[in-house]
Amino acid sequence: MGLEENIQVVCQDFLEADLSEATVIYMYLLPEALVKLKTKLESCFAQKTRVIISHHFSIPWWKGEEFLNSHIYFRQ
Numbered sequence: 001m002g003l004e005e006n007i008q009v010v011c012q013d014f015l016e017a018d019l020s021e022a023t024v025i026y027m028y029l030l031p032e033a034l035v036k037l038k039t040k041l042e043s044c045f046a047q048k049t050r051v052i053i054s055h056h057f058s059i060p061w062w063k064g065e066e067f068l069n070s071h072i073y074f075r076q
């Protein structure tokens with residue numbers, strides 16, 4: 001599909017990972033893990049991130065859209 005140059009798969013503790021350059025973040029994390037990421041995800045939207053997608057589990061503090069069992073959140 002030609003997306004390889006635009007995608008970086010990070011296998012790392014998400015609390016340690018540098019997400020500051022990410023324009024789109026896709027996650028499959030349990031609700032308790034999403035809570036741990038709240039501050040980090042908020043700072044991502046304040047930087048370069050335009051879209052955050054959480055597979056299966058919604059992020060309760062944001063209002064998003066649903067598509068194919070994923071919850072999609074756009075920078076406001």
Ligand SMILES: C[S@@+](CC[C@H](N)C(=O)[O-])C[C@H]1O[C@@H](n2cnc3c(N)ncnc32)[C@H](O)[C@@H]1O
Pocket residue numbers: 012013014015028029030033
């Ligand atoms: C809902 S499961 C996803 C299962 C599997 N990775 C998959 O894609 O089918 C959530 C995953 O988050 C991972 N996880 C929990 N804390 C994490 C952290 N601090 N950094 C990265 N991954 C973490 C868990 O190991 C678990 O595998």
